[in-house]
Amino acid sequence: MSSHTASQRYLSTRGGSYHLSFEEVVLKGLASDGGLFIPEDIPILPDDWASNWQHLSFEDLAYEIFSLYISSAEIPPADLKDIIRRSYSTFRMKDITPIVTLDEKKNIHLLELFHGPTFAFKDVALQFLGNLFEYFLVRRNENKTGRNREHLTVIGATSGDTGSAAIYGLRGKKDVSVFIMHPHGKVSAVQEAQMTTVMDANVHNLAVDGTFDDCQDFVKALFADPEINKTHRLAAVNSINWARILAQITYYFHSYFNLIRQKSFLPASHIRFVVPTGNFGDILAGYFAKRMGLPAEKLVIATNENDILHRFWQSGSYEKKPVHGREAEGGIPEDGVKAHESGVKETLSPAMDILVSSNFERLLWFLSYEVFSTNSDAVSQRRSQAGDHVRSWLDDLKSKGGFSVDQHILQAAQADFSSYRVSDDETVETIKAVFSAPSSEGYVLDPHSAIGVAAALRSAEVSKPPSTHHIALATAHPAKFSNAVERALPDQKEYFETKVLPEEFKGLEDKPRRVSLLKKSDGWEGVRRVVVAEVEAELQAVERAAR
Ligand SMILES: Cc1ncc(COP(=O)(O)O)c(C=O)c1O
Numbered sequence: 001m002s003s004h005t006a007s008q009r010y011l012s013t014r015g016g017s018y019h020l021s022f023e024e025v026v027l028k029g030l031a032s033d034g035g036l037f038i039p040e041d042i043p044i045l046p047d048d049w050a051s052n053w054q055h056l057s058f059e060d061l062a063y064e065i066f067s068l069y070i071s072s073a074e075i076p077p078a079d080l081k082d083i084i085r086r087s088y089s090t091f092r093m094k095d096i097t098p099i100v101t102l103d104e105k106k107n108i109h110l111l112e113l114f115h116g117p118t119f120a121f122k123d124v125a126l127q128f129l130g131n132l133f134e135y136f137l138v139r140r141n142e143n144k145t146g147r148n149r150e151h152l153t154v155i156g157a158t159s160g161d162t163g164s165a166a167i168y169g170l171r172g173k174k175d176v177s178v179f180i181m182h183p184h185g186k187v188s189a190v191q192e193a194q195m196t197t198v199m200d201a202n203v204h205n206l207a208v209d210g211t212f213d214d215c216q217d218f219v220k221a222l223f224a225d226p227e228i229n230k231t232h233r234l235a236a237v238n239s240i241n242w243a244r245i246l247a248q249i250t251y252y253f254h255s256y257f258n259l260i261r262q263k264s265f266l267p268a269s270h271i272r273f274v275v276p277t278g279n280f281g282d283i284l285a286g287y288f289a290k291r292m293g294l295p296a297e298k299l300v301i302a303t304n305e306n307d308i309l310h311r312f313w314q315s316g317s318y319e320k321k322p323v324h325g326r327e328a329e330g331g332i333p334e335d336g337v338k339a340h341e342s343g344v345k346e347t348l349s350p351a352m353d354i355l356v357s358s359n360f361e362r363l364l365w366f367l368s369y370e371v372f373s374t375n376s377d378a379v380s381q382r383r384s385q386a387g388d389h390v391r392s393w394l395d396d397l398k399s400k401g402g403f404s405v406d407q408h409i410l411q412a413a414q415a416d417f418s419s420y421r422v423s424d425d426e427t428v429e430t431i432k433a434v435f436s437a438p439s440s441e442g443y444v445l446d447p448h449s450a451i452g453v454a455a456a457l458r459s460a461e462v463s464k465p466p467s468t469h470h471i472a473l474a475t476a477h478p479a480k481f482s483n484a485v486e487r488a489l490p491d492q493k494e495y496f497e498t499k500v501l502p503e504e505f506k507g508l509e510d511k512p513r514r515v516s517l518l519k520k521s522d523g524w525e526g527v528r529r530v531v532v533a534e535v536e537a538e539l540q541a542v543e544r545a546a547r
């Protein structure tokens with residue numbers, strides 16, 4: 001059914017052009033000019049996609065989509081199918097990412113993405129990425145022994161969910177060490193326990209006394225460091241890795257087909273995807289799906305009170321918010337939300353407490369390519385000009401704390417996306433309202449998913465036609481964020497424990513843990529020292545065991 005074209009070439013968002021295979025892009029993570037990889041062309045769907053894909057299983061759909069990006073010469077079809085099958089065999093639901101209707105009258109649906117091993121949407125991509133890493137390493141290490149074997153040093157930053165999903169996707173895998181940095185004390189109790197109770201020798205947790213953005217900066221600094229890149233093959237598990245975005249495209253198509261199968265939905269209906277957004281990876285996958293040809297009328301960004309993206313969509317200015325005077329002095333802010341000295345607020349949806357959204361850079365490249373270049377320019381020139389614009393914006397972000405774009409860029413961004421900011425109070429109210437609504441009675445949302453539902457309800461009020469369907473992405477299981485749920489449903493403790501809490505979480509917080517504390521003031525060089533020492537210790541242990 002699918003056409004196995006040659007592997008794509010990849011561009012960097014900062015202007016570089018690379019003759020790299022999919023394998024090289026996945027293993028490299030970040031381009032050497034500091035940019036993010038994007039495929040040179042976004043494939044267009046085959047003419048018969050709607051009829052031929054309509055009844056496919058999640059796994060078969062993933063195969064069709066991935067085959068448009070990965071050449072069969074690089075990963076033979078049987079191998080790709082096997083990687084996909086193994087990646088989704090760990091999910092608890094046969095349908096992998098089922099859809100439920102929350103409000104029949106308003107056409108609000110929920111796309112449940114939390115049925116994988118760590119109960120968050122990250123599993124969809126990280127189970128696949130873990131198996132891809134393993135597949136490439138087995139192939140590269142055939143007939144190699146000892147220190148001649150290629151060893152992957154995975155470095156990741158997490159606000160709680162990517163870390164556990166990456167750890168579960170890579171624990172115990174041969175020739176891979178995993179280092180995950182999280183902001184100390186700023187992830188939920190379950191998230192912290194999920195990460196730090198994994199005792200496999202190749203898993204290393206680092207708790208940094210800073211924010212998620214500090215951890216993400218350390219990751220990028222390590223990827224840019226020539227010294228560690230000479231001695232270690234670094235790999236990325238964050239959504240800077242192109243394979244993460246690719247894997248997340250599947251559920252946009254899958255949920256579209258699931259709706260088609262429902263009686264109330266006509267293929268010609270308008271459809272909006274509403275995505276609780278932090279690092280902009282999940283919604284970027286939706287953007288790729290739309291560009292490929294999925295008929296999504298709009299992609300709706302739902303932010304928490306860390307609203308840099310929402311402010312951009314209102315104004316065209318991408319500014320790290322200045323710290324308000326009273327908050328900076330340590331006073332209690334009027335909205336009751338604590339702000340870290342860097343400007344990030346601590347909210348009830350901690351996985352989205354992110355100031356700078358990594359993947360927004362990828363969207364900026366596409367906007368710039370479309371808006372600024374003229375048809376008389378050669379394609380290669382247009383691409384490199386787009387990279388120049390992105391580089392200059394990001395330089396301003398670093399040196400001046402922000403940048404503003406031309407009105408035409410803003411209009412192009414508004415054509416595909418709209419945005420809403422949802423407060424903690426509204427998050428709590430939404431969890432309450434959905435729990436007690438007759439149409440969804442007893443359904444418990446996690447706070448991130450509640451942000452998506454709140455935005456979907458607001459979008460539904462203004463959508464034209466009013467029959468527009470909204471698919472809100474449910475990105476995590478409520479039991480990962482029990483403090484927010486308790487705040488919303490204080491009288492439902494017994495219901496939560498008997499009907500909501502998964503068996504896997506019972507007793508998790510009492511298990512032994514392994515984690516190293518790291519001072520932000522030690523900088524990325526401090527992280528490098530730990531990584532180098534721990535990889536060496538791990539390799540020596542493997543050698544001792546082989547003797
Ligand atoms: C539960 C949850 N929801 C939403 C998000 C935001 O997704 P993205 O960073 O891809 O925008 C995250 C983390 O990234 C998350 O962990």
Ligand SMILES: N[C@@H](CCOP(=O)(O)O)C(=O)O
Pocket residue numbers: 157158159160161162163237238239240278279281351352358
């Ligand atoms: N919310 C994320 C933050 C990292 O995002 P990623 O998609 O770039 O890995 C998390 O849970 O860690």
